[in-house]
Amino acid sequence: MALAAARGLVLDLDIRDAEPGADAAFLDRLGLFAARRWTPRAAISGPDGLWLDLTGVTHLFGGERAMGIRILHFCRRMGFTARIAIAGTAGAAHALARYGAEPILLYPSGREADVLAPLPLAALRVDEEILSAAHRLGIDRIGELIAMPRGPLNRRFGKSLLARLDQALGWMGEPFDPIIPEEAPSATLRFAEPIATAEAIDQVLGDLMSLLTARLESQGMAARILLLRCERVDGQNQQLAIGTARATRDAGHLLRLFRMKIEQIDPGFGIERMQLVAHRCEPLGPMPIESELTGRKLDHDLAPLIDRLAGRLGSRRIFQMGALESDVPERSVRRAAPLDRIEEWPSQWPRPVSLLSPPERVEKVMAELPDQPPIRFSWRGRMHLVRKADGPERIYGEWWKRSGEAEAVRDYFQVEDETGARFWLYRRGDGVDNRTGDHDWYLHGLFG
Amino acid sequence: MLILSPARRQRLDALRAEIRTIEAIGRAEEREYLPFGIAEIDQRLAGNGLAAAALHEVAGAASGLNDDAAATLFTAGIAARRAYDGRTVLWALRRHDLFAPALAQVGLPPRQTLYAECGRDEDVLAVMEEGLRHGGLAAVVGEVGRLTMASARRLQLAAEEGGITALMLKRWRRSNEDPLVLPSAAVTRWRIACVPSQSLPVAGIGRPRWRIELARQRGGGPHQWIMEGSDAEGRLALPAEPLRRSAAADRHEVRRAA
Known part of the structure; x- marks a missing residue:
């Protein structure tokens, strides 16, 4: 329907521009959530759907129907209307979720041909061209297509229509491209004998750090926030966090930041497991080794200094002062994180110190x-x-x-x-x- | 004043030079000095300028906020001249009451100033030392109320090792307690006071004028001057007194052309 026609019908129509990019990004996040929460195998299906491979997970949620209802409730809380179809093949589920009658449809596998027969051809994920050609020949329902001989169909429409049909009916396999949630890079060490002394913790921290930095380097990543988790024998957990002003995987520097806080760990009766997690990472390519041998004057990087000061005072207390667009003096300055880009004050009118x-x-x-x-x-x-x-x-x-x-x-x-x-x-x-x-x-x- | 015979003066000068070399820990020739660019000040300073890798103390002459503000600007001017090559100045504050646009107006641009809000004197000293040992800053400025001899010596050593100028802005804690009375390891100690500026021939307000007192310096004597406050590049200037107005005006022209 044209926008003008829609406006003619409804007076106070709320009109927003379509944002396909934002929709896709949100769907990605939903898929990631599904992969973390509902099933290990989830995939994006077109611009408007998700596939969840429920093999072996439904019993965790109380059966297929209960799980479907739960997911629908979740979507309603998020503000979406969703439809779910659970079927034996991805193609059938895709078709039923979009063209089925009810919000939750459950079909056991093996009956796809009967279930799909009354649905329109568009449910099969085929091109517009094939659809219109089929329409000209009088084929509108999937059932009519199933009844036709395959040879002429193949000659008339090409392979893709039959392939889609076979995938929906389960006669042909379909590749599944699952979303793999990224795990934060981490390193873990367990101890046969619980450790409790500061020297031992320091030693283990050094080992963990070299494991983690090697892992980060192989992935081309560098850390912005690192977490150190210590599990004690009495079941209590201790956690330390450090942050850096710029992504780094310089083990010496990161260790120095941890050592400033190592006294905050209370080992109690001993620590039996320590884990170092790069909680927030940023990509960082290989770094050249700075040295006097290169003949260049050493450029002192401020980031390590900022990290050490932030470790001592807290990251909010190291800052730059930049300009805000305001003539009112007390509103013309803002705090900015170190190394951020800031603006200068334009006016040269006298200002008090x-x-x-x-x-x-x-x-x-x-x-x-x-x-x-x-x-x-x-x-x-x-x-x-x-x-x-x-x-x-x-x-x-x-x-x-x-x-x-x-x-x-x-x-x-x-x-x-x-x-x-x-x-x-x-x-x-x-x-x-x-x-x-x-x-x-x-x-x-x-x-x- | 004691009148010295030429021979005695020569001997004293020789002794002073010897002491200076001992104090410089054997690397006198490597030392870098930051001149004020004003002959009247520079010739009174040992080394004809502020030692770049050393601790200097600045305080207001009286307990008022105005002298404090003048001392802050004097310090910011020195830091700005050190930061001329684009390096960063670390400013360790006790409380955050600085108005950054004013620092930009004496030549310390916001992109080259990093603030650390410390809260306590101990943290100010620790932050300053960390900054001095880093070695890549232009200058480190700290604001404290009291500075013990031991911590001043630590800072002085850190400044020498890192080759960085340490500027200590001492605040008045009580109105009867001069912050520069206690002994300190600082190389120079300055006291800044506001004095009435020169009247303009028209309505308005001219460049501020300060009484700058060099209260103590290592390897030299005290002195005091009346100077005009920091300009947009952090430089002081000789006041253009009516008596030698033409000479001073000429100087001004030269500076502007340079």
Whole structure:
């Protein structure tokens, strides 16, 4: 149906553009979930379906019907309408799920020919061309196709139609391309005798690390987050995590990060199993060995330093300060992770090196309205006489972000008092209109 | 002041040079110095500049926030001049109250500044040492209230080994306790105060003016100057006093052309 026609029928139609890429990505994730949760063999079927190979798994979910109902419930919670058909062949299940009558259909294997007979040919996964040719010849149902002699059919339509038919009826095998969920690379060591000393743990950690880095290297991956799991004899688990600013598989560096935290492990009566998991990985190709022999001056990489500092302080406390697009001073800076790209501040207007947060109110201000700088003000109980001043720099409220600032105005002045101390003062309001602010004065920062 | 005879002065100079070589742990010729680019300051400093691989202390002259801000900008200016080649400056903060755009205005661009919010003095010192030993930074700046002799010596050693400038910004803890009174292993110790700037012939505000006091230095004497605050490249300047305005103005022209 054309969009205009649909709009004619329904007045308040909610219209969204199709996003086949996003749909496919979501289906991939659903397939991955199915492969992890429901069955080890799951595959994507076209743009709108999943195949689950239920051989030997249905008893875990209480039988085929119970499992189907459970999956339908899951899909409903996710906000999807789903249909399930369980049949002996992939082709039959595909056809029945799309053209069957009920949301859950169960058919034992061996009866595919009877079940499929009333369904249209389109259920067979064949090209549009073959469908229209068959339609011209008066073949509409699968049952009619099954009844026809195979030789002429092969000559008329080619091999693909018969192959699809045979696959649906189970006369011919069909390749199955299962989704294989990726396991995080890991290394595990078990001990005959539980270990408890820091030296032993350190030793094992070194062994695990060399196993894991070798595995990562063979896969062309490098770690961003590593987890160390220690299983104790009393069944308790201990876990340590480290993160890196950039993907790395430098065993020495990763070990150093773990050693900063190794004292947090409480071995109790002993640890019997240790596992090192690369929880988050990123691809990383082979790295050249940095050395003075190459004749190049060594380029000091900051990432190891950042990791060590983050290990000591916590990763949120190592940061860069970048610009945000805002004229309001306190909103013009943002914290960014180290090594991220950040923007610089565009304006060269004077900005104080220390910004008071929140701004402090100053009293006993003597200033001529509307736009003269103050002559004197009192801050923290001390009177300052202004000798030199510059301003105003007018900054408007961000009405597009906060409705309360629709008419707000701040007039900033840079002033110097009799001792040479420099302040950044502002007046709320433009000095004329009371709607723009209450004309109180605030100290927002100090210049050097 | 003591008036020295020429012979005695010569002997004293020779002794001072000897002490300097002993202090430099046998690698005096390798030492790198960062000049201020102002002859009045540089000729008073041992080595005609700030030793690049050493610890320097800066504090505000009084307990006010203004002198603190001036000391911060003075420090940022030195760090910015060290970071001229694109290397990164590590800034170990105790609390995060710096306004980064102001640092960008004295020549320390945001992409070259890495902040570590430490909370405690001990963490500031540990972070600084880690940064100094890394060896790839332009400078390491730390803010502390109190610095013991032992930790100052540790930092000084780390700075020498890593070849990195360590700048210690000392905050006033109490209004009657000068942070530079306690002995320290720092090579130079500076005290910065705001002083009234020169009046412009028109309404407005000119370049800030600071009283820069070199309170102590290893291998040299104390001194103090009145200077104009850091410009967009972190450089100080001689104030253009009315008496020698023409000479200073000429200098300014040359600097701008360079």
